Amino acid sequence: MTLRYRLTFISVAFMTLGLLILGLTLYSAERAILLNGVRDDLVRATNQIQSQYAEAKKPLERYFSGTSVSLLPVPNEDFEGSPISVAVYYPNGVRLASTPSFMGEGPTLDSTELASALEKNSVISTKPSSYGRTMQVVSPLTFDHTVVGVLVASQSLRTVDRALDTLSLVFLIAGSLTVVLMFLGISQITKRGLRPIDMIANTAEQIVRAEDLSRRIAVANPHDELGRLATITNDLLARMEGLFNTQKRLTADVSHELRTPLAAMRGNLEVLRRGAMRNPELLNESLSDLEREVARLNRLVNDLLFLAQTEAGVQMRSEPVELDTLILEVFRELRPLAEHVKLQIGSEDQATVIGDRDRLKQAMLNLAYNAIQHTPEGGAVTLSLERVGREVALRVQDTGEGIPPDILPNIFQRFYRADKSRVRKGGGAGIGLAIVKWITDAHRGTIEVRSNVGEGSLFTLWLPLAPATDRLITGQLRESPSQPLPIVK
Incomplete structure (x- = not known):
């Protein structure tokens, strides 16, 4: 029934x-x-x-x-x-x-x-x-x-x-007619009242059959309960459509990102098999290419793993981190990948923060690698570390093509990608900057971006100094970060 x-x-x-x-x-x-x-x-x-x-x-x-x-x-x-x-x-x-x-x-x-x-x-x-x-x-x-x-x-x-x-007979006849009229009337009322639910069910059935998440339910009265249900269902469908499209885009992007280094590795292996083992110069070149592509694959896999961990909730460590040492490590790891882009270190102050060293290093690697990817040959990427008042600024500056103003507000969204034609070596999966934003927020910091099209971009990651070097902020005691950082979802 x-x-x-x-x-x-x-x-x-x-x-x-x-x-x-x-x-x-x-x-x-x-x-x-x-x-x-x-x-x-x-x-x-x-x-x-x-x-x-x-x-x-x-x-x-x-x-x-x-x-x-x-x-x-x-x-x-x-x-x-x-x-x-x-x-x-x-x-x-x-x-x-x-x-x-x-x-x-x-x-x-x-x-x-x-x-x-x-x-x-x-x-x-x-x-x-x-x-x-x-x-x-x-x-x-x-x-x-x-x-x-x-x-x-x-x-x-x-x-x-x-x-x-006579009174009983009148009650019987009038009551019977009333019951029949009530049944017909309530049946029509419930039919009209449940019409939005029928529309929701029919729309859901059509979506399942046609696999078309773009369909929406017509909302007659958005102020009543069924109208609110239809509105919420439309919002749910819109979110599902966005997630579904994101999943499709992510699958395509990750496939592309994996295919490129795998093809390069296969080509170098083919070169080695054809005799590069007997040519030291060609051997070193092939091994360098293989090492670079393996590092690229490792970075992509780490980013995807970390993104999955953020969904489930990841515990951040809380320990002193020397940023001057960390920035040198980032420089050494990315220098083989810079190729024809000049990777250099600018100002380098000594600074210590409280946080997760591995996550902060991952954020700097993502920023620097993103800058290298968007900088043409002959350009430069500069890493710098400066103490500014009670905070420390980690900066990554490039001389690349820059970021258009209409794209700038979206670059920290997950799986958001700009036009691939603007990227020298092909677009990424759109998760690197989202991970940077997540790590920055988890360390109670902020990130700023300044960019001019055709001139380059400047990413600045602001973090509070460790309590030993900066106890007071605007006349108030800074919240002690000796406790573990929160689980961020």
Whole structure:
């Protein structure tokens, strides 16, 4: 059963239960009102007869002579078709007199009612008859505070029963029609209300079948719950589309990045096999090329591994790091890869920070290698280290083609790549600068970029000095980094 019909049946069931409770309540109230009216008429009739007999001050036989009782008319405006019948009995239960009965039947008196009346107690009861139920009131008839007889007043409940039956029939017919109308109405309401969910399901099904994440759900009312659901689903689809496209681009980029060094390595191995082993100059050249391509592969694999670790959460070490020594190591590792680009060291101050040495070295390697990749032959890449106030600046400056202003805000995004035609040796996978930004943030630092198209770029990585050399910052105690750096996700 669909959600629409489940909601419809549940709603109709609850409303039917409400109608049933309402109908039973009204029926019970109306029944009580009608029966109380009959009872009040009977009590009023017996009180009237009691009053007349008391005023007459006559013996029972003289006042009620024969079988006809001379009574004043008993008002019965509510039920004109059901007159009140009255009968008088001796204390021994023998009828003395009675009024004309309703449809030929008069009041009856059993031994229990007689005994109760002789004890000066009134009894109100409902009894069956050949023409339906009757209600009667049995009360003592007294003379000088002595029970001299029993007075019985009765009235048929046929009119009351007919009224209650009619009311039940009206409730049954009206309730049935109401339930049917409610079912149809709620079914249409739920159909319209669940239409956005149907659209979401249909869109998801189309996406699965066509593998097209560009489809979106039309939002009729973005302010209600279903509209918000549709909006959130569209946002989810947009994010999935972005991740899917990123994955496709990453797969293509990584394949390209791996294919290039592997092809170079294969070519050098082929050269070695053809006789380069006997030529020392050619052998050294081939081994240098192999070493360079292996380093390139190793760097790419490390970047991808580190990127995966950042998703799961990686614990950063907290230890003193001498940046002057670190920058020299970066210089030595990248010098064989610079080829026709001049790699040099500028200013080199002594500075110590607290952090993860391997991660900081990885950030500098990525910055410097990125600069080499974007610097044409004959250009220069300069690494420098300067202490500026209470911070240290790690700078990588190149004389490459520069970064256009429209691209500059996006260069630290994961898998973002500029136009490959602007890169001398082919674009990277777009993760190097994202890793630099992550490492900088993890060390409570900042990174700045200045670039002019055709002139080059300057990347500056700002880090706080170690507490031993800089304890105060703007008059406040710097947060001690002796504790482990946080896990950054």
